[in-house]
Amino acid sequence: MKIRFIEPGNRPYKPTILNYFVYDRYIRTPSVGLNTLATIVKREYPDTYMYSESISKIPMKDLQDANIIFISIFTYAAVRGYQIATYLKEHTNATIVMGGLHASMNVKEAVNYCDYVMLGEGDETILPLIKMIQEKKKPDTAGYAWLEEGKFYSTGKPVPPENIDVIPDRSLIHNYKKMTKHMTIWPQVHASRGCPHNCDYCALVKHFGRCVRKRTPENIIEDIKYSIDFFEKGNHRIVQDLWITDDNFFADQKWAMEVLHAIIDSGIKYRFNIQARYEVGFDDEMLELLKKAGFFELDMGIEFIDDASFETYHKKSTRKEIEKSIRNIQKHGLSVRGLFILGSDNQKKGCGKELADFVIRNHIQGVLIQSMYFVPGTPAYEANKDRLIHRNWAKYNGNTVHYPKQMTPYELQLEQIDASRRIYSVRRLIGAWLKEDWMHKVLFTGEFFWHMSTRYDLKKELKNLPKENMIEKVNKNAMEVLHNA
Numbered sequence: 001m002k003i004r005f006i007e008p009g010n011r012p013y014k015p016t017i018l019n020y021f022v023y024d025r026y027i028r029t030p031s032v033g034l035n036t037l038a039t040i041v042k043r044e045y046p047d048t049y050m051y052s053e054s055i056s057k058i059p060m061k062d063l064q065d066a067n068i069i070f071i072s073i074f075t076y077a078a079v080r081g082y083q084i085a086t087y088l089k090e091h092t093n094a095t096i097v098m099g100g101l102h103a104s105m106n107v108k109e110a111v112n113y114c115d116y117v118m119l120g121e122g123d124e125t126i127l128p129l130i131k132m133i134q135e136k137k138k139p140d141t142a143g144y145a146w147l148e149e150g151k152f153y154s155t156g157k158p159v160p161p162e163n164i165d166v167i168p169d170r171s172l173i174h175n176y177k178k179m180t181k182h183m184t185i186w187p188q189v190h191a192s193r194g195c196p197h198n199c200d201y202c203a204l205v206k207h208f209g210r211c212v213r214k215r216t217p218e219n220i221i222e223d224i225k226y227s228i229d230f231f232e233k234g235n236h237r238i239v240q241d242l243w244i245t246d247d248n249f250f251a252d253q254k255w256a257m258e259v260l261h262a263i264i265d266s267g268i269k270y271r272f273n274i275q276a277r278y279e280v281g282f283d284d285e286m287l288e289l290l291k292k293a294g295f296f297e298l299d300m301g302i303e304f305i306d307d308a309s310f311e312t313y314h315k316k317s318t319r320k321e322i323e324k325s326i327r328n329i330q331k332h333g334l335s336v337r338g339l340f341i342l343g344s345d346n347q348k349k350g351c352g353k354e355l356a357d358f359v360i361r362n363h364i365q366g367v368l369i370q371s372m373y374f375v376p377g378t379p380a381y382e383a384n385k386d387r388l389i390h391r392n393w394a395k396y397n398g399n400t401v402h403y404p405k406q407m408t409p410y411e412l413q414l415e416q417i418d419a420s421r422r423i424y425s426v427r428r429l430i431g432a433w434l435k436e437d438w439m440h441k442v443l444f445t446g447e448f449f450w451h452m453s454t455r456y457d458l459k460k461e462l463k464n465l466p467k468e469n470m471i472e473k474v475n476k477n478a479m480e481v482l483h484n485a
Ligand code: B12
Pocket: 009, 010, 011, 024, 028, 029, 030, 031, 032, 033, 034, 036, 037, 054, 070, 071, 072, 073, 074, 075, 076, 097, 098, 099, 100, 101, 102, 118, 120, 121, 122, 123, 126, 188, 190, 203, 204, 245, 246, 247, 369, 370, 375, 396, 397, 398
């Protein structure tokens, strides 16, 4: 049995000197989720291998005689994923299986491009599917969907796995070891899945559920050690940093402390950053442990800076609490990175400058700014699906894709560009070199170029964005109907 795994990119991989300096143009870190599944499959089927367009081209030659090809898609990679799946269906005899957040949440769309879509997390359902395919049987347990003579069949979403103690075997990913000399990719470990909150726009809580499942501290430590080793051996990395990518690592406080104690006891000397909600900023004991374990930065999903937006999307936060939390985190010697959304119904023209002022005033060191976007299956999508400009998923990578209430899409995209330009200005770059520590000098410089490339893409998209707001659009359409009548 020859089994291959493919992670399509938002755009295909292209080798260029820029990949050494600019993250996210043609280079990104490969999927830990798909790598985990490949690791599970490899135990039973030795001829298993993975390609990720984040770090290499996909050699179609190797896929020609594969028996099963698994393709993973997030929304931003769906168009490219469908393109690859269509090509492989036409040019190979392999059974094509799609999965991942977008395929699972948009199953009726994805099923048109492959033989099976796998629903939810694949850890416990992937081996049974391979067996069914080998035995030429149709699935009769939860977790699968397919088309038969044009009719849609689904066995429903499976129960999420409880035991997720799998260490992804990075050596299964083509070209990965070679690419670890690029400072624009970095080690990452995913320690838990699920989040007890329920923000309206969040696809994750729909995909992984509200019940938090955790890996054991021992398993996480082993993974961290392996991951660091994989990146460091044979390289001279300037920035030594491992990213714990959980969405809400601190949801189970007791477990989070156990993991931090385990890192301290293991003697691992490395730098870590981690995603967090603002509440952790009020937990002094946790902050002290984080510092002791080598964490230097918390990546806070702040999203909005006005209380009205928090209320609109049921994000349990307030601006005042967030600012208080940031101050306390910084007092403990940790820096804060902000993850933001622009384009809520409550925001108006000028929100880009307001965001930049907030970031600068609160000394937030690094930002990801993303336009509001709605993923099918989320409450925010149901409420806003009539306001999408298009469903070209390839553009759902930070661009404006909807009609905001109080601006035109064109204006919203300009606000994003404005915020990025103000935060990553040359003056602030010089300031970082004069005032920040070594780590943040390097990080700010890298992000300065990353944001420059992001702004270039955002500007390129401007010409496609409507310069009218939703009401003007509806009125114009009504006038056209009247006129034609
Ligand atoms: C690490 C990370 C990144 C990394 C690496 C991404 C990667 N290659 O996986 C980097 C930094 C590159 C990144 C970038 C971006 N990201 Co990101 N990222 C994440 C993060 C935090 C963790 C991913 C992860 O490891 N998950 C854990 C594993 C276990 O889950 P998984 O990958 O989904 O896999 C499991 C299941 O889904 C399933 N599965 C997955 N694939 C398949 C395939 C088959 C065949 C089967 C059967 C099952 C299956 O089984 C796996 C194991 O259970 C997620 C949030 C999250 N929790 O997922 C956001 C997330 C994936 N990112 C997101 C976004 C939007 C982006 C950006 C567009 C942000 C931006 N504006 O720049 C960019 C896009 C990059 C690009 N241009 O291509 C969104 C995607 C939303 C969506 N609807 O698709 C997420 C979900 C965050 C969010 N809060 O919404 N990201």
